[in-house]
Amino acid sequence: MNFMQWLNSLDELLFEILSWVIFFPITLWRIIRHPLSMMAYAEAQLALPEDDQYGDALSPPIFLVLSLLLAQALELTLVGTNAIVRSRHGLASLVDDNTSLLLLRLILFGIFPLLMATRLVRKRGVGLDRKALKPPFYAQCYLAAPFALTLGIGGTMMTQPWDRVRIAGLAVMVVALLAYGIVQTRWFAVQLDVPPGRAFIHASFGMVESIVIAMGVAWLFTL
Known part of the structure; x- marks a missing residue:
């Protein structure tokens, strides 16, 4: 790669990163207003050529990463260094800076879209492979991002010394x-064409399964 090619690559990278400032709030607002439509959008965009995908929004995985980064930045500002980063015991010793903490959180919250998408594919009765799993996983990333951001904000509020703020944080969560x-x-009702009661069971089992596994993984880093 010569110098001009490197400059062109840097130019594209810089534009992409700076565009996140615009498209993050736009994507967040669209998901809050029309979550199911944005989940369908996430799947539909995968059918387009790679250069044409997500032209007016952030791609779901990037949106999830940025949501976790924003929540972590808020925690770092108001609380300081996370206890896992400060710890040097057991698996916590692997998380020795904010970058590795972000990666851990990405794994924890990535469990939710992964398990929800897996449940959908299995209930559809099709073979579980990457091709079948990717569209619902991307759709679920759009939903997991504001969920993770809100939980992060609520969790940070609960660490504050004021009772009202802690109560408000619990309410947010x-x-x-x-x-x-x-x-x-x-989502399950639409995707599986089942009554709301049955969809509620699928959603509940998926959420409980995701929470238990995520909490189990997180617990390993607190020993």
Whole structure:
């Protein structure tokens, strides 16, 4: 790669990163307003040529990463260094800076879209492979991102010394769980063409499974 090619690559990278400042709030707002439509959008975009995908929004995985980064930045500002980063015991010793902490959080919250997408593929009765899993996984990343961001904000609020702020933080987390569960129920109902009651069961099992596994993984880093 010669110098001019390197400059052109740098130019494209810089534009892409700076465009996140514009498209992150746009994508977030669209998901909050029309979550099911954006989940369908996430899947439909994968059918387009790679250069044409997600032209007016952030791609789902990038949106999830940036949401976790924003939540972590808020925690770092208001609370300081996370206890896992400070710890040097057991698996926590592998998380020795904010970058590795972000990676851990990405794994934890990535469990939710992965398991939800896996459940959908299995209930459809088709073979579980990357081709079948990728579209619902991308759709679920759009839903997991604001869920993770809201939980992060609520969790940070609960670490503050004021009772009212802690109570408000708990309320934020409860609302996040309820909203996440409601949209998941609607998503399963549409995707599987089943009654709301059955969709609620699928969503509930998926959420419980995801929470248990995520908490189990997180627990290993607190020993």
